[in-house]
Amino acid sequence: VGGAELYQLSKAGKLCVPAMNVNDSVTKQKFDNLYCCRESILDGLKRTTDIMFGGKQVVVCGYGEVGKGCCTALKALGAIVCITEIDPICALQACMDGFRVVKLSEVIRQMDVVITCTGNKNVVTREQLDRMKNGCIVCNMGHSNTEIDVASLRSPELTWERVRSQVDHIIWPDGKRVVLLAEGRLLNLSCSTVPTFVLSITATTQALALIELFNAPEGRYKQDVYLLPKKMDEYVASLHLPNFDAHLTELSDEQAKYMGLNKNGPFKPNYYR
């Protein structure tokens, strides 16, 4: 079960043990989503298609961590990227990062690539698939296989042609082809690889969460969902810094006192990301 489901269980009073929402610890969250997807969106598209990123018109649905990663990478390689959002805060961030915020229907006809990363369902509908231009690439980087309404494409008037592993051409009666990757499942898992460094971050976070739950004095955790204590999140990060030959600065006693911090952390309030 994912983080959202844990909170639903908890709300419904059906959680019978304490749980850690490791998915929202800062380090794991950034690596699994922002940093990993920044690379895998490029990798996934390159392995499956003939795309050259420069000058391509791309719409990214959802400007959360995954969307931010995809947008950063594609923009850096010369794509012209716009985004769709439901959340005004994320939308405003997209503006400030240089992406136009549009409704999908406004731009769908001009797009070379459509990427979903909302975690929602039916973000790309059959009506929108009908309006895409010939050769448009459609893929999903979100949390499920529901974002693109693939079921709607399994209808008699459309022809499916598998051109290579994970790549289908959906052919309209007028000859238009839409390039569907991984049948709408996760591109990053289906058509790219996850670096072991990311796996190490994830595994370390999970292991520390279990140790914390196991070792915690009775009563610290009730039948509820908790974020990983900040200090452990920081510990996961510190274990991975030597890979980059990174040298942390230590607080002097005087500085720690001035900041009201313990010299060994945690260094930030729990809501800090």
Added chain:
Amino acid sequence: VGGAELYQLSKAGKLCVPAMNVNDSVTKQKFDNLYCCRESILDGLKRTTDIMFGGKQVVVCGYGEVGKGCCTALKALGAIVCITEIDPICALQACMDGFRVVKLSEVIRQMDVVITCTGNKNVVTREQLDRMKNGCIVCNMGHSNTEIDVASLRSPELTWERVRSQVDHIIWPDGKRVVLLAEGRLLNLSCSTVPTFVLSITATTQALALIELFNAPEGRYKQDVYLLPKKMDEYVASLHLPNFDAHLTELSDEQAKYMGLNKNGPFKPNYYR
């Protein structure tokens, strides 16, 4: 009083009214720090010095929102930037963003520009000022005027020469000059301007916080420090989107139900940044 002081008052039981920590609402935080400083670091340096950013070696102390803004802008204009950090999570983020994480003493001799944004005190010490190279520019983008130990420079063996408003040359006996901006006070306030757009974000956030506190049913807020409710944070953002001709997407009933969200928000958990 700033956010940190509010929490200290609260912890000490000395807070006699409910308080909103508007400083950590997402929208205000990003604009006041990340987006604003991304521009004002360039502006502040350009107005006061003869600097050309390309190829300059820069160390930024602190990779919080202000540091992230400074680093992004300077890197984009061709500077070679490294950072110092006490917090392993921020340090790891710096690595992933392409910045070497160093101790200040390791690099101080080579730097063309030293920028502080830690909120701490004595981040740049007299010993480090002594080791800087001729022409090194030193300035502060953090929360106070304590980050650079300016007091230590007011000593008889050093000569101060005011070369223009907000710019002092500190001259060592061997002729070496360090260029100190705004006497160590905030560069962004002293040597740049704050766009009215940022002021609007801040003022809107503060006004909504006051309205919320005033209108809240008795008992909702106690003598403690609260984050602005997510929905109001989103409202601030939505009020500023029309400036960018941004078009938000609306959830369908079906999608809202699938996500477990109200169609009008809030769209994210409170800790989401």
Added chain:
Amino acid sequence: VGGAELYQLSKAGKLCVPAMNVNDSVTKQKFDNLYCCRESILDGLKRTTDIMFGGKQVVVCGYGEVGKGCCTALKALGAIVCITEIDPICALQACMDGFRVVKLSEVIRQMDVVITCTGNKNVVTREQLDRMKNGCIVCNMGHSNTEIDVASLRSPELTWERVRSQVDHIIWPDGKRVVLLAEGRLLNLSCSTVPTFVLSITATTQALALIELFNAPEGRYKQDVYLLPKKMDEYVASLHLPNFDAHLTELSDEQAKYMGLNKNGPFKPNYYR
């Protein structure tokens, strides 16, 4: 006289001495245009207006070295930039760099900033000025003061209001204001400063050109226009490398032979940029 005029004189047989087109030597060209304008477009806009770059819609007319510099900087700070071009090669480069190539009339209504860098005349016409939205900023980074048809704005139905040095509001009868910078003269010279590093590159190039013309054996140069010999262009660059603590690699004898190069340069054919 500029480079173009020299070639016209030469073509007309009116050049009575040998001339060096120092303007097109690689080092000077890149610094005067690409690198310098990358910084001065930001500086010029910041000193004169209340602009925040993030999310601003900007059109840059001309994607030569100056246009490339402006576009790079503005994109990096979160502006959404499109360009206009007459030359298909430069236009294709703009595509690959992630900029939409448009005609000015297609986008003029939506733009927050209009920047000219074509070297041409009447690139922004009165008709286009009439269609700009309220608050649009118009400025010129090109080679002359002819790019914006400023003369057309000096007409009785429009009111000029000087709001500060170098900044005029042109007010239409319906109250719309266009913000004209430096009366259409060069923004980079009028509202920004040129770093001494750029002046050093320029002065060194000019001095070497004069020395070369003076020292050249009779007959090497006729009454024509010449590019600075590659080797001197390289020399200018090498004199400025120590500022960056840059360490050049030297060819081994074997490598020089393999490449067919002299170990001391020139390292590239003359047309290489």
Added chain:
Amino acid sequence: VGGAELYQLSKAGKLCVPAMNVNDSVTKQKFDNLYCCRESILDGLKRTTDIMFGGKQVVVCGYGEVGKGCCTALKALGAIVCITEIDPICALQACMDGFRVVKLSEVIRQMDVVITCTGNKNVVTREQLDRMKNGCIVCNMGHSNTEIDVASLRSPELTWERVRSQVDHIIWPDGKRVVLLAEGRLLNLSCSTVPTFVLSITATTQALALIELFNAPEGRYKQDVYLLPKKMDEYVASLHLPNFDAHLTELSDEQAKYMGLNKNGPFKPNYYR
């Protein structure tokens, strides 16, 4: 035969027909090298290794068009990139683009990835391979298979282990492994694909060059090497613009006269890149 060999033949008086150096036409040059390698360096590394780009220390040998492409892409994805150069002009460009210019021997011990793109031989020597750290990835993006001294690695004290197609681990007696890609041949051809768009640019350029040579009036071309006429270079570009829905601006008669240009081009002097 490549461009360099053509010039050598011509110099030696051994060229018996006119030849076009299509390789240095602007459009083909940029696409084959800058734009193509910007994407294929990422693709080639991702398909062959477990690399995550963020935070990786990379040295790129050679800052020509290929090197510029590699550096841009790697920097954008969070790698920390430095370069080596023999040419002071390219070195100065690297500085202004934010890359430290070093000698390979100064940094070789710290590097996670070494990439050659010089066109030279023995750029990476056995001595340098000996000093690399465990896990260092070595690959070649240049013009030949001579840049890495692979022959020196075929010696009895080293063990070669093929871990997958195009990937060899070279194992030192102390257990250190260097990851050699494509046995030092071109990574972009061996471990990535060339987009058909690039092939189209190249084929169009070559075809136009042949047509020009065939159709040219007698005497226009002698037994020498020529650059493609600017106008044809522009024509290649204009044929590929519709892919990006790019709209060129046309000169008015008045503007063409002011610029001294024909409205149909060529728009730039021949040496313009």
